[in-house]
Amino acid sequence: MSAAPVVSIKNLKLALPPGSDRPYAVDGVSFDLVPGKILCVVGESGSGKSMCAHALMGLLPDTIIREAGEIAYDGQNLLTLDDSGWLALRGRHIAMVFQEPMTALNPLMRIGDQIAEMFEAHNLLTPKQRKQKALQLLREVGLPEPERSVRAYPHQLSGGQRQRAMIAMALALEPAVLVADEPTTALDVTTQAQILELIRDLQRRRNMAVMFITHDFGVVSDIADRVVVLQHGKVVEQGAADDVLRRPQHAYTRALLAAVPSMQPPPRAPLADRAKAVEVVGLDKTYVSGGGWFQPERRVRAANEVNFDILQGETVGLVGESGSGKSSVARLVMRLIEPDQGTVRLGDTDFTRVAGRALRRERSRIQMIFQDPFASLNPRRKVGNIIADGPIAHGTDPAVARQRAAELLGLVGLNASAMERYPHEFSGGQRQRIGIARALALEPEIIVADEAVSALDVSVQAQVLNLLEDLKARLGLSMLFITHDLRVAAQICDRIAVMQRGAIVELKPTAALFSAPEHPYTRELLAAVPGQISSSRAA
């Protein structure tokens, strides 16, 4: 811990344009980056953590004013650097890895060329040497078949492979500082574990200083040497990882840590002698793409002999990695897509057999809450209409429906004045509450929640989970809860089904699944959940 810092940020103050919700994006932030150490910058969305990273890279938008402070690197203050100074610095001395490996690579350029561009930007090596170096880097970050990957386009690689390629690119010029902005947030848990391992390994080998931005305390406890906690642009706490995680001083840090769902499922009374709300038998769905007049077809089996049931008042979780078919099963149960085979029964009704008017009527019994609270509400409709539309379509008198919408807003913890406002006027958590009110408007018996809390910050996530639990108990709802987050699943589900490649590989009561997982894939998923040691010690 005695090494001199390579970057020293002192009293950084970045002003937001007038009319923003607060005057400063970053307000008096100071921290150091030390060679060979990983500094985690933690905070919820809007806390200013990405702004700090962008300031360090000279990538701040023009509307942000650098009002005061200093970023000291190699004897100069980066805030006073001109354009050509930044060009020489970026990539070569300070490199960056972004959150979305899907969008952070140019879709029209080969991976190898994008890495070679790093050398080209700084006039290093000959074109041929650049190619060789790119290959060598891909090998170093553990990309399978580097000779092929170097010629691949981004879409031909998986999310984890793309992130490895991004890291290879960032490391090309052996920078002294690596800035990683939520580099594993978009990845599955098992892939996330591998990428974290890779970053730590490379950082140690190259003695780099790493600034690692995340909102996930599990990741922090796995990777951080030091931690900075940001709230509303201010540092509320910083220190060694162990101290901050085990003995948090500030109330906000404590609240954040407390909001992280535990891996210990709370005790749940067994649900016996209840009727089945949903019964899914032998559900099969294969997606066929391509197949024009002459083209061969491509087949993906999204649901393979899926069987499960949900008792009245029960929450069944569907967990698995992206592409495992959990969203397809949700859509099949909702009958938003038609199964190739199999039956979905809602109570006594065969939901897969009804059609036309009867189908529309039955649809009110099962409603969905979506993942993205931004995309799932029509931006041009007022909240009151969004909620009342469903009941009105089912024949409720508009005045009654609107009255009911106002009550529902109260039920989900919003003010009835929200009726007359548009979705963009609300925060992510509030919008998810609106989405819940919309789902409840048709008085359904069953709720299908597709990653309903994945896009939310932990504290908001905890609130929405509490709300769902409370509503479920009060209204006697049954729930199909789809998530990739095993911590969330542990907290809310009575039973959990683990999906892999379209099939349910294990279905058990939650406590039993966590304490005695049988299937190797379940064990692999559980092992990959970040922050398992420290979360128990922090709790």
Added chain:
Amino acid sequence: MLSFIAQRLAKAVVVLLAIVVFNFMLIRMAPGDPAMVMAGEAGASDKIFVTQLREKFGLDQPLPVQLYRYVKGIVTLDLGFSFRQQMPVAKLIAERLPATLLLTVTAFVISLLLGVLFGTLAARFAGTWADTAITILALIFYATPLFWVALMAILLFSVAMDWLPSFGYETVGANYTGFAHVLDVGAHLILPATTMGLFFMATYARMTRASMLEVKRHDFVKTARAKGLRDAVIQRRHVLRNALLPVVTLAGLQAGTLVGGAVLTETVFAWPGIGRLMYEALLQRDYNLLLGVFVVCSAMVLAFNLITDLIYRAVDPRIEFAS
């Protein structure tokens, strides 16, 4: 790749035949009988003459037989005979096609180059006076009727300043050969091609501008900046290349209409192309010629669609050849 082209060509042939049959039926459904019209114009509309005409041109046969003969002819590239012009339709079209292609391809290239250039500049200086000026200029050319711009161009550059010829494909009677001929045709080409090009430029400029502004927001542009690349390289290699994808789609759609789309320009500038041929055939009820022009135009649309798809696949690796 080759199998893809083969598949697409096979599909195109089927589509083309369907178009031929449809056009044939459409024209036969229209009231009026070419034999009667011809006999009438010849001033001898007695029954025997009309019957003779019918037999001569096969109009006495049942419709399916006529259709069969027509389609059979098209398969062997025989588009029938123009009774009006007393020439095979294929020959008439072949005479006019090069002039039309020369005009429309030149106009197309002008519109695409200027459109992308202005669109890029507008996006680069988005929100400034330069952006507004480019947008207004493009919209003026788009909103003004093409024939009016054509007439004004003739007034200005031919009549008032006498810089360029006002009509035709070449100087009649000059009998230029070699390079002099090329220069002569070129001089005749400038006004009609530029007029047409400026009209279509607006759509490309708007599309390029919007598309570039959209692409600029993508994360990979930030990645490129984080590499320390110069702004000019980022604009060209990362932004423009991605932004051109929708422009390629638009250009492909418009390229298909190039042959038929020049009717107005060809008429104003007395350009001896397909557009004017079609216009004349329409006025004279020259069914075979009209059908022939339709077939050629359709084939052109299909061909350009195929070319667009190939270009799209070449520039966007995310679209893969299914083979």
